[in-house]
Amino acid sequence: MEKIKVGVVGATGYAGAEICRLLYAHPMAELAAISSVSFEGMALSDVYPAYREVCDLVCETQADVVEKSDVIFAALPHGLSQELAAECDAKNKAFIDLGADFRLESEEEYKTWYGGTFTDKSLHQKAVYGLPELFREQIKTTKIVANPGCYTTAVPLALVPALEMGYIEQVGIIADCKSGVTGAGRKPAQNSHFPELNEGLSAYKVASHRHTPEIEQTLSRITGKKACITFVPHLLPVNRGILATCYARLKDGVTEEMLRAAYEARYNHEPFVRFLPKGKSADIHNIKYTNFCDVSIFVDSRTGTFIAISAIDNMVKGAAGQAIQNMNILFGLSEATGLMQVPPAF
Template identity: 50%
Template sequence: MSLVKVGVIGASGFVGAELTRILLTHPNVQLTGLSSLHHIGQSISTVFPAFVGSFDQVFLNNETVIEKADVLFLCLPHGKSEALVKQCIDQGKKVIDIGADFRLKNLDAYQEWYDVSVEYPELRNEAVYGLPELNREQIKESQLVANPGCYPTSILLGLYPAIANQLVDPSNLIIDSKSGVTGAGKTLSEVTHFALKNEGFNAYKIASHRHTPEIEEIIQLISGEQIQCSFVPHLLPVNRGILSTLYADINPDVTPEDIYTAYETFYEQEPFVTVLEKGKLPDISHVSHSNQCHIGLTVDTRTNRLIIVSVIDNMQKGAAGQAVQNFNLMIGLDETKGLAMVAPSF
């Protein structure tokens, strides 16, 4: 296959920089343009010195990046992608939106939770939710893919086999997730200030985090039931990683063997999801800087509860890596192309 012309809009943020780093080594990508709101005319190596000596492309405006590329990645805050995606779609471009604008089919929920208005509601009908392990075939045929949120990726991969196989009751889910500070983006704030976050660990946005409706919408599609879950996110004093601990009541007559078999069967052919052996639990350091998801299972027979621990790198499988996985599927490549990273050993 010839090289695919690719542009990245919003390349000066954490996700944009991570995505650029991956695309630079992708064998089928020609990186034709990067855009930034605040750094037009500057090189990416000026903003991120890690690129010095390797890549010095200058940030352009959005219109130029769209014009030069056949496939666009959008790494923008919620509410900022919609008009640009419309422009891309009208020009026949393929789009992977890493922001939140197209993740929810329920427009009322999106507008309520994100406090934005929707200008092109018809685009939501075209968008495919970009979790490859669930929607691989639809992604292959799509022009617009909505990259999932980082928390939902870890949570949904952890829960899917249990809910899809009716092994647990989805009406009483408790979701406890911890994220590194890069999940908050590059914009400075007291919440992620080193002096305040180092040596600290806190919960935040309890019962009000914007990923809640995304999690619930997909679980409802999987289960066929209207559900609500308790979702509590936390902020870890680390750069990268998400660890989600998921609690679900086991349905009657379901055995531990049924649960392990369901997970091992569903994920045995998945290149980026590993179900750990019985008795082993995952660690965020084991997936750092990789597109991997590790899942550990514990059946608490005393409480008849399944406890799932799911870990990902929020910058990779939670954002840029998964976006490249979707890109590969959209253009007919092996979905592992450019994503053969292994976590550092120490």
């Protein structure tokens, strides 16, 4: 099999640059072309000196990337991917969008949360939501993948086994999440400025974060009933990592043993979900630079509360690594190809 030729549009943002880093270790893919509006004509290694003599590709035009590639990753802000997806679709190229343009099934919700419209509804009908652990069979049928974001990966993976089995109430779920600052992107902002962020911890976009309808959409698809969650994200003074602590009301008669059996059955054969032993808690330290999602569960029998905690690297399983996992599915490769990095032990 010839190597898959990969193009990255938006290669100088954090997610785009992370795709380039991970592809270097992929035995069946090669980076064919990259683009960046801000750094066109510059080498990626000039923008990120760590990539010198590893990825010295020069940023070309978006059209060049499409022409030279079998699959195009779009690491762009919302509102900029639909036109590119149409171009890729016309040329029969695979398209994986790391932005939000194809994540929501409802155009009304997209209007409400992102202020945009579906410019080509037929493209949205072709798109598949790319959370492999839940929707891999559907991903195999498409060439347009909506790659989930970080919170929208961490929260469903923490909750789905309990919801699928009907062991927890679907209303009243609370997702209390903490994110590393790379989730805010590379563009400077006051809340990610070092003196503002360092030695602090704060909630942001409380009960108004754009990932809320996406999380609810995934949970609703799994159960067939409308899900409604309270989602509160926080900004951690670290570069990488998402820790999602989710709370739900246990149904009568459900025991921790029943829950552990459900999680073990659901994730036993998943290459990237590690269900932790009883008493162990997921920690962002243990998943850094990898595509793993660590999941731990607890039961507070005194209050009848179920607690599920997941940890992912927001730049890998929450962005670039999951995008490559989706590419592997589209091209018939093992999902783990090029993605079995070992997290640092210290």
